[in-house]
Amino acid sequence: MKFKLINKSVFARRSELEFKRGTIQAPAFMPVGTNGTVKGMTVEDLESTNSEIILGNTFHLMLRPGDETIRDLGGLHKFSNWNRPILTDSGGFQVWSLGDLVKITEEGVKFSSPYDGKKIFMTPEDSMKIQENLGSDIVMAFDECTDYPSTYQQAKQSMELSMRWAKRCKEFHKSDSALFGIVQGGMYKDLREESLKQLIKIDFDGIALGGLSVGESKSEKTAILEHMSDKLPEDKPRYLMGVGTPEDIVEAVRYGIDMFDCVLPTRNARNGQLFTSEGVINIRNAEFKNSDDPIDKNCNSKVSQNYSRAYLNHLHRTNEMLGSMLATYHNIYYYQSLMKDIRNSITNNIFAKFIKDFYNSRNLDMPDGPI
Amino acid sequence: MKFKLINKSVFARRSELEFKRGTIQAPAFMPVGTNGTVKGMTVEDLESTNSEIILGNTFHLMLRPGDETIRDLGGLHKFSNWNRPILTDSGGFQVWSLGDLVKITEEGVKFSSPYDGKKIFMTPEDSMKIQENLGSDIVMAFDECTDYPSTYQQAKQSMELSMRWAKRCKEFHKSDSALFGIVQGGMYKDLREESLKQLIKIDFDGIALGGLSVGESKSEKTAILEHMSDKLPEDKPRYLMGVGTPEDIVEAVRYGIDMFDCVLPTRNARNGQLFTSEGVINIRNAEFKNSDDPIDKNCNSKVSQNYSRAYLNHLHRTNEMLGSMLATYHNIYYYQSLMKDIRNSITNNIFAKFIKDFYNSRNLDMPDGPI
Numbered sequence: 007m008k009f010k011l012i013n014k015s016v017f018a019r020r021s022e023l024e025f026k027r028g029t030i031q032a033p034a035f036m037p038v039g040t041n042g043t044v045k046g047m048t049v050e051d052l053e054s055t056n057s058e059i060i061l062g063n064t065f066h067l068m069l070r071p072g073d074e075t076i077r078d079l080g081g082l083h084k085f086s087n088w089n090r091p092i093l094t095d096s097g098g099f100q101v102w103s104l105g106d107l108v109k110i111t112e113e114g115v116k117f118s119s120p121y122d123g124k125k126i127f128m129t130p131e132d133s134m135k136i137q138e139n140l141g142s143d144i145v146m147a148f149d150e151c152t153d154y155p156s157t158y159q160q161a162k163q164s165m166e167l168s169m170r171w172a173k174r175c176k177e178f179h180k181s182d183s184a185l186f187g188i189v190q191g192g193m194y195k196d197l198r199e200e201s202l203k204q205l206i207k208i209d210f211d212g213i214a215l216g217g218l219s220v221g222e223s224k225s226e227k228t229a230i231l232e233h234m235s236d237k238l239p240e241d242k243p244r245y246l247m248g249v250g251t252p253e254d255i256v257e258a259v260r261y262g263i264d265m266f267d268c269v270l271p272t273r274n275a276r277n278g279q280l281f282t283s284e285g286v287i288n289i290r291n292a293e294f295k296n297s298d299d300p301i302d303k304n305c306n307s308k309v310s311q312n313y314s315r316a317y318l319n320h321l322h323r324t325n326e327m328l329g330s331m332l333a334t335y336h337n338i339y340y341y342q343s344l345m346k347d348i349r350n351s352i353t354n355n356i357f358a359k360f361i362k363d364f365y366n367s368r369n370l371d372m373p374d375g376p377i
Numbered sequence: 378m379k380f381k382l383i384n385k386s387v388f389a390r391r392s393e394l395e396f397k398r399g400t401i402q403a404p405a406f407m408p409v410g411t412n413g414t415v416k417g418m419t420v421e422d423l424e425s426t427n428s429e430i431i432l433g434n435t436f437h438l439m440l441r442p443g444d445e446t447i448r449d450l451g452g453l454h455k456f457s458n459w460n461r462p463i464l465t466d467s468g469g470f471q472v473w474s475l476g477d478l479v480k481i482t483e484e485g486v487k488f489s490s491p492y493d494g495k496k497i498f499m500t501p502e503d504s505m506k507i508q509e510n511l512g513s514d515i516v517m518a519f520d521e522c523t524d525y526p527s528t529y530q531q532a533k534q535s536m537e538l539s540m541r542w543a544k545r546c547k548e549f550h551k552s553d554s555a556l557f558g559i560v561q562g563g564m565y566k567d568l569r570e571e572s573l574k575q576l577i578k579i580d581f582d583g584i585a586l587g588g589l590s591v592g593e594s595k596s597e598k599t600a601i602l603e604h605m606s607d608k609l610p611e612d613k614p615r616y617l618m619g620v621g622t623p624e625d626i627v628e629a630v631r632y633g634i635d636m637f638d639c640v641l642p643t644r645n646a647r648n649g650q651l652f653t654s655e656g657v658i659n660i661r662n663a664e665f666k667n668s669d670d671p672i673d674k675n676c677n678s679k680v681s682q683n684y685s686r687a688y689l690n691h692l693h694r695t696n697e698m699l700g701s702m703l704a705t706y707h708n709i710y711y712y713q714s715l716m717k718d719i720r721n722s723i724t725n726n727i728f729a730k731f732i733k734d735f736y737n738s739r740n741l742d743m744p745d746g747p748i
Contacts, residue, residue: 041691041692041695041697042688042691042692043692043697043698043699045697045698045699046698046699046702047699048699048702048703066695070691070694070695071666071687071690071691071694075666075667075687078667079667079669079685079687079688080669085685085687085688085691086688087683087684087688295442295446296446296449296450298450298451312458313458314450314456316442316446316450316456317413317450317456317457317458319442320412320413320441320442320456321412321413321414323441323442324412324437324441326412326414326416327414327416327417327698327701327702328414328416328417328418328419330698331417331419331698331702332419
């Protein structure tokens, strides 16, 4: 992976990540393809929304169909027919999500498969091997997501374990994929700082911020982003994991984040929640039953161009698959258009204006922050 | 509508139906778009499978979102963004499917909406009006589907009611859409013949055979097709409603049928049943878990070209939407390719060879019949 910083606006960055499978323009949004598919979208659809990289879930794919099965079939790209870059998470977050069902030791984690109850023991080295089997372009270090809330001692111990695991990941990782480390430390600034120092020392290709969409308040999250903004290395991509709403993304870009992933646009689409330039609408609402208006009059997606709110309302009310398909397409298109607007504004040194317009058009107050 | 007979092979016909929204090459297969969408397919997908006409269900659309809603939104084509021809059924078959919940009188049918229990009375004139509101290119006469089995007297009374309704439909129908009449008469050849005579007298634009996928045996169906094959008017399109498997379609073409619709390729796709040139496979089966083979090595669909059986197996086992989407695309592509092969063979006077090859490649015995 080659990383190139193109322009800056205070902390906000316009950059490029170059891989053998294609170049990613950043700030970038990565649609989530949990089971080797972004739910409800073909790869042609994804490409036409200008998605340049997607995320695959190690936890899900190692269980079904199995990472060795995927390896034997030529890797996740060939398996899913997605030929642009793929980032795989480490599986750590999903294991953590199992809660009390997981036993964590220095060596690794022990849990039962939610599909067949089979006992599984997974180490940082296993995660590296699995992600290599999948053929990932960006491999994530295996970490423990720190609980929220947690005491200083809990957060410290958890972070330190993740850093020891990070070192083991780096030592085991041999493939030519990029390897990103993950900053932990809960809501404690000094722990975050210490975590970052250790990751820089281990020398990862990129730095992710983990444990920041786990129940904390907006102001807690912003405090961490702000604290890290002038400490993250300039010459490496920065990835805020699992975030978030359009507002969350705009705010994080202000603090220098380059990469994002989130299930929000896809999951909400299936529930009828559509992102528009004037805010979120729920297309199932009765008010749209007879509406000949497009989903978003300011949007160029094929969905906004070709279908009425009434048609989407009808498809969602009759539980037609096409309702989820078109809504997902629209939301991913919306997110990718937002990222493009963000990128263009940084390139053209008008990011400050972009932020003001973004909040104005949604009738929202602009939070304080670098501009 | 303009109908043009291009070539014949014994009874089999190669023809064209010309509409203001496009020309249909026949024998033609019409994918079923019950709720204003062919389940799991975008209109771009449908077009790329070479589908030239789709079917819409009057019964479903009149209830949700309502035919007047669709009319006010510009008609079913604009509503669904499908700009090629649409055939709408009359609603009669779906009402009949409600069984004992329906009360049938000379005037029309009375039933309760399965969605909200609302009492609905529907006459042949209502059906014409609803199909006009939808903006259909081919309107079907409102009929009563004759029960199977039924006595001669029952079939006769039912057929005669349908013929009186057919006359009322013709008298009421004023739009410039084509209007097709439906032959009934159960399994009784003389009743079928009598029904056809009356329809010819009323002078419809096309003739459909109804009540032939309602539980009867293959030989009973073939007997009716054979009996009608030399009696159906040469200068009008012939449509066999609700049929069927690839074998059913090939057989019906032998007896002179031009048009088909069936939920089989779409419904079966969602259950993992895929049509191939070597027969049907269920992609959920464990044998496909590691199979790098394409769905059908003799198929040019984007699904066969780009995805392995293992990937489809994985998508279906994880209940991913894309599993249904790709399977549906494949099956519709398979059906449309079959229709194309049938058409080409009739055009090139090699339909007899086509039929033999069709049965040979599937290891099936070829039924007796015109060749």
